[in-house]
Every structure is written in C-alpha cells, then in structure tokens.
Amino acid sequence: MMSLTSKVFSVILFLTCTLNAQAAVTINDAWARASKPGQEVGAAYMTLSSSDWSCLTKVSSAAAGAVEIHSMSMDKGVMKMRMLEHLELPAGKPVKLAPGGFHLMLFELKKPLAAGGKLELLLTFENEKGKTESKKVTLPIK
Ligand SMILES: [Cu+2]
Numbered sequence: 098m099m100s101l102t103s104k105v106f107s108v109i110l111f112l113t114c115t116l117n118a119q120a121a122v123t124i125n126d127a128w129a130r131a132s133k134p135g136q137e138v139g140a141a142y143m144t145l146s147s148s149d150w151s152c153l154t155k156v157s158s159a160a161a162g163a164v165e166i167h168s169m170s171m172d173k174g175v176m177k178m179r180m181l182e183h184l185e186l187p188a189g190k191p192v193k194l195a196p197g198g199f200h201l202m203l204f205e206l207k208k209p210l211a212a213g214g215k216l217e218l219l220l221t222f223e224n225e226k227g228k229t230e231s232k233k234v235t236l237p238i239k
Contacts, residue, residue, distance in 0.1 A: 121148035122186065122222050127236040129203075130196075131212035139203035139210045141218060141236055145184075146191040153184040154229070155221040162205025164218065169198055178202075186222075214238045 127143035139161065145153065156164040166181040176197075184199060186192050194200050201218070203210075210216060216236045223229050 122146070122151055122230070122232065124220070124232065124234050125191075127234050129210055129216040129236045129238045131238050132206060132210040134209050136209065137204065137206050139206050139216075140196075141201040141203065141216065142194045142196065143201075143234070143236070144191050144193045145186055146189075147186040147222070148189060150188045150225050151186045152223045153186065153220060154182075154223045156201055156218055158203060158216065158218045160207050160210070160216055161203035162207075163203075165202045165204070167200050167202045169200065183223075210238045212238055 123146050125144045125146070127141070129139060129141040132139045141164075153166060156166060158164050166184050168179050168181055170177060170179070181199075184192065192199065214237075216238055218234050218236065219231055220234060221229055221231045
C-alpha cells in the first residue's frame with residue numbers, strides 16, 4: 098500500500114516537472130484586423146498568458162516585411178503609438194493585446210489581409226533564464 102502511494106506521488110511529480118519544462122506561454126483569442134486595399138499596415142491582437150515570467154521579444158510573419166510590438170496610450174488627449182523592444186508577461190497574469198492598447202503592427206504587407214482568411218505569425222518568447230521559444234500562431238482575419 099505504501100509503495101503504491103509513493104509510486105502515484107512520483108508520477109504526479111514527474112508530470113508537474115514536464116509541464117514546467119515546456120515553457121508555458123498560451124495564446125488565446127488571436128485575430129488580425131482585415132486591411133483595406135492599398136493599405137500597407139495591419140494589426141493583430143491576442144491574449145498572452147504565461148505561468149512563469151516571460152517576455153515576447155520578437156514577432157515575424159511571411160505576410161509582412163516587419164512586425165513590431167506597439168503600445169497605445171492617451172497623451173494630452175491624443176492617442177499615441179509607441180514601439181516596444183519587448184512585452185513582459187508577468188507570471189500568471191494574462192496580457193491582453195486589443196484595439197486601443199497593446200497590439201502587433203504589421204508593416205509592408207505582401208497582400209491585403211482579407212476578411213475570412215488566415216494570418217500566420219511566429220512569436221518568440223524568452224524566459225528569465227534567457228531561454229527562447231518560438232510559437233507559430235494562425236490568426237483568423239476579421
Ligand atoms: Cu501600432
């Protein structure tokens with residue numbers, strides 16, 4: 098009986114370690130805004146959550162020449178956009194990228210982002226030990 102209990106316990110421990118080893122950034126509610134014909138910039142939104150402190154350091158896409166991380170805030174009554182070197186993800190606290198706030202901005206779109214289509218992004222995260230992990234995300238275009 099004793100040995101069975103300890104076996105079960107070690108299996109649980111093992112599972113916990115495995116989960117922690119795979120960096121724990123999850124991406125939810127991702128979408129991209131449909132662009133108008135002739136428009137060369139696009140925007141993408143999502144909610145990023147990480148169980149451990151992590152940092153979004155780089156975003157790229159085959160559909161765009163460059164992707165930047167931006168913040169948006171009110172400055173003396175004027176909406177201002179700022180490019181961020183990275184976006185911090187505090188442990189266990191979801192960070193929302195949404196219209197009017199943080200967003201991913203796509204430049205030099207190869208073709209318009211058509212509503213109903215899909216956009217692929219590659220997001221690179223860095224954890225506090227400096228280890229990087231890249232995640233491919235497919236976003237519906239709305
Ligand atoms: Cu922007």
